[in-house]
Amino acid sequence: MSLSLATFQFDVTPPLGHSLCGGWIPSVKAVDDPLEAIGFVLLGAGKPIVVCAVDWTGICNGSHLAWRQSLAEAAGTTPDRVAVQCVHQHDAPFVCLDADRIIREQGDLPPNSDPVFFSLCLDRGRAAVKESLKRSRRITHVASAQAQVEEVTSNRRILGDDGKVLKNRSVAPSGEDVRHLPAGVIDPWLKAVAFYNGKTKVAACYYYATHPISYCCKAGRVSAEFVGLARQLKEQHDDPDCKHIYFTGCAGNQNTGKYNNSDVKENRQLLTQRVYEAMEAASAELKPEPIRGVEWQTLDILPPPRADLSAEAIQRQISDKAKSVVLRNRPAFTLSWLERIKRKMPITLSALHVNNISLLNLPGEPFVEYQLAGQALFPDRFVAMAGYGDGGPWYLPTAEAYTQGGYEVSVAFCDPRVDGILSNGIQQLLDRRPVA
Ligand SMILES: [Zn+2]
Numbered sequence: 001m002s003l004s005l006a007t008f009q010f011d012v013t014p015p016l017g018h019s020l021c022g023g024w025i026p027s028v029k030a031v032d033d034p035l036e037a038i039g040f041v042l043l044g045a046g047k048p049i050v051v052c053a054v055d056w057t058g059i060c061n062g063s064h065l066a067w068r069q070s071l072a073e074a075a076g077t078t079p080d081r082v083a084v085q086c087v088h089q090h091d092a093p094f095v096c097l098d099a100d101r102i103i104r105e106q107g108d109l110p111p112n113s114d115p116v117f118f119s120l121c122l123d124r125g126r127a128a129v130k131e132s133l134k135r136s137r138r139i140t141h142v143a144s145a146q147a148q149v150e151e152v153t154s155n156r157r158i159l160g161d162d163g164k165v166l167k168n169r170s171v172a173p174s175g176e177d178v179r180h181l182p183a184g185v186i187d188p189w190l191k192a193v194a195f196y197n198g199k200t201k202v203a204a205c206y207y208y209a210t211h212p213i214s215y216c217c218k219a220g221r222v223s224a225e226f227v228g229l230a231r232q233l234k235e236q237h238d239d240p241d242c243k244h245i246y247f248t249g250c251a252g253n254q255n256t257g258k259y260n261n262s263d264v265k266e267n268r269q270l271l272t273q274r275v276y277e278a279m280e281a282a283s284a285e286l287k288p289e290p291i292r293g294v295e296w297q298t299l300d301i302l303p304p305p306r307a308d309l310s311a312e313a314i315q316r317q318i319s320d321k322a323k324s325v326v327l328r329n330r331p332a333f334t335l336s337w338l339e340r341i342k343r344k345m346p347i348t349l350s351a352l353h354v355n356n357i358s359l360l361n362l363p364g365e366p367f368v369e370y371q372l373a374g375q376a377l378f379p380d381r382f383v384a385m386a387g388y389g390d391g392g393p394w395y396l397p398t399a400e401a402y403t404q405g406g407y408e409v410s411v412a413f414c415d416p417r418v419d420g421i422l423s424n425g426i427q428q429l430l431d432r433r434p435v436a
Contacts, residue, residue, distance in 0.1 A: 003044035003291060005195050006136035007203050007243035010128040012037045012054060012121050013222060014093050015114075021057050021217060022094040022333065023103070023110035024326035029220035033228065035092055037121070038245045040195075040203050041075045041129060042352070043136055045294035048077040049352060050129070051205075051361070053245050055224045056086045057094035058391030060333065061340045063118065065390075066097075070122040074129035080298050083350050083361035086388040088248045089225045090216040093117075096391070098336035099329070102318060109328055141196035141288035142354045144382040146189040147281035152274050153210035153251075154258030155184030155368070157406050165406030169257035171213055176261065183258050187249065187368050187375075190275065191384040192282035193357055194242075199288065201242040205359070206231070206279055207384040209249030209368050214260060214268035226268050230275035238283070247386035252365035252395050252408055295353045299425050300346035303393060303418040311338050330411070337392050337413045347390050349422075351429040357382045358430055363390040365408070366422065369398045374426045381430060396422060 013034040014020070019027050039052030050071045059067055068079040075082070093113050100112035158178050160166035169178050187209050194204040212227040224231075231246045238244065260267050314331045317323060352359045358381050360374070371385040395408040399419035402409050412418075 001044065001291065001294070003042065003139050003294065004136040005139045005202050006041040006043065006132035008040070008128040008132035009036055009038045009243065010124040011035070012056065014117060018093065018114055018117060019110050019112060020092060020220060020222070021090045023112055023329045025090070025217040026220035027110065028222055030222070032221045032223040035089070035222060035224055036228070037125060038243065040243065040245070041132060041136070042294070045296065047081055048075040049296045050075050050077065050082040051352065052084050053247050053386070054084060054086050055089055055228055056092045057088055057090055058086050058388060059084060060096035060391040061098050061336050061345070063095045063097045064392070066122065067125070071125055071129055074126040075133070080348055081296055083389060085247055085361055085386040086391065087212060087224070087227060087246060088251065088388045089212050089223065089228065091220070091222050096333055096336050098339065099332035102332040102335055103329055106319065106328070108321065110325060112329065112332065137202050138197050139195045139202055140198055140291060142193065142291050142357060143196065143286035143288045144191065144193045144357045145282045145285035146191045147278045147285070148188045149190050149208060149278040150274055151259045152256055152271055153183070153186050153188070153254045154256070155186055155253055156255045156257050157184070157253050157401070157404070159404060163404060165404050168407050169255065171215070171255055171257050171260050171262045173261050173263050175257045179258055185368060185372070186254060187372055190278040190282055192279065192286060193359060193384060194286050196288045201239050203243045203245065204283065205245045205247060207247045207249050207386060208275065208278070209251040209254050209371060211251050211255040212248060213255060214271050215262035215265060226271035227275055229268070229272040230279060233272065233276045234279045248388055249385050250362065250366040250368045250371040250387045252367045252387070252397065253401070254368050289355065292355050293353070296350065297353065297429055298348050298350045299428055300348050301421050301425050302341065302344060302346045303414040303421045305338055305341050305413055306415045309334060309338060309413070311335060314338070333394065334413055340392055347392065349425045349429060353432065356380065360385040360426065360429055361389050362387050364388070364393040364396045366396040367398050367401060370396070370422060370426060373423065374430055377427060378430045383430060393418070
């Protein structure tokens with residue numbers, strides 16, 4: 001097997017005035033640090049495979065497909081062999097051009113995003129991928145390792161004695177009264193997977209599950225947040241020819257609330273350091289082994305929407321000028337999801353298997369239980385999961401979480417059957433014979 005890897009990176013920082021997080025928080029006023037799309041093209045295992053992490057809040061429905069089609073075209077492959085996963089920073093674009101069309105019809109709402117900027121990003125992506133192919137490097141070895149991240153993530157759903165969500169553990173100062181409570185169900189491990197040419201590291205991917213928010217959403221200051229800054233720090237301290245890519249895992253119910261107060265701006269630096277230290281610790285454990293097998297696998301799912309969602313009622317809410325921007329722009333995402341389901345446009349789950357390492361690409365905001373369950377079911381495999389692929393369905397709670405209520409469940413677009421569908425999909429992607 002002769003494999004090679006081409007790494008690429010391009011700027012996706014929105015221009016001044018561009019909407020952030022779907023348009024209901026202040027738009028871009030300044031850039032604290034740029035947003036990047038970083039990825040690789042893997043060549044030599046059938047048609048090219050493309051995996052890309054984007055420093056945006058989300059990319060949904062038709063817009064997500066457009067990204068994948070665009071990178072696929074540049075790499076000479078098909079969109080089903082392309083995974084585009086957002087890192088989910090919030091002072092960042094949250095793009096759904098379907099929602100944008102619905103919102104612009106209103107005339108008085110801030111747009112979801114700018115289609116011109118969006119297509120500019122796709123152009124940059126195509127150019128970056130094509131350019132990268134000219135300097136692809138042979139890869140022969142792979143390695144995986146993990147390290148615990150200390151005091152960064154916590155479960156944001158605080159349950160009461162009745163088993164229902166009592167409070168959302170916020171990163172804001174108002175979360176102070178629950179900060180002393182245990183972290184709850186989390187995955188403390190940061191996972192690292194690296195590809196090598198002999199002993200030379202060519203690309204390193206990191207996976208960790210938390211909402212990447214130290215402070216945000218108040219001043220229109222764009223940032224790749226502490227995870228992006230940790231990635232940069234790693235880049236500065238590692239082999240200069242190695243590309244570092246950070247993926248946010250199943251973080252739908254994970255945030256920094258226990259360890260962070262969004263009024264303390266210095267916390268961004270503190271959280272950066274903690275993630276960076278775990279990147280260093282995991283990297284120190286990487287032991288390259290010859291690549292024996294590579295496989296790309298996909299599975300399409302079409303989870304049913306919540307039964308109580310009515311397109312007519314949602315459209316009325318969007319048109320209700322007495323309502324706040326968030327209560328009008330957000331339902332435009334919901335309506336786009338319902339229309340997409342009506343078109344039967346599926347969500348594609350994908351997995352890159354290299355030896356006994358499985359890197360899964362999942363949609364929306366899956367709860368951390370999905371990655372914990374997948375890892376527990378297949379203890380012989382090294383399983384890392386990236387969430388925030390196709391953002392169409394928003395939160396993906398577990399069936400149990402639906403019975404507990406809480407914010408995420410209240411704005412989830414799928415009905416509770418999504419748990420069985422997604423869990424089964426993850427299991428199908430992981431249930432495989434060991435590579436000889
Ligand atoms: Zn989120």
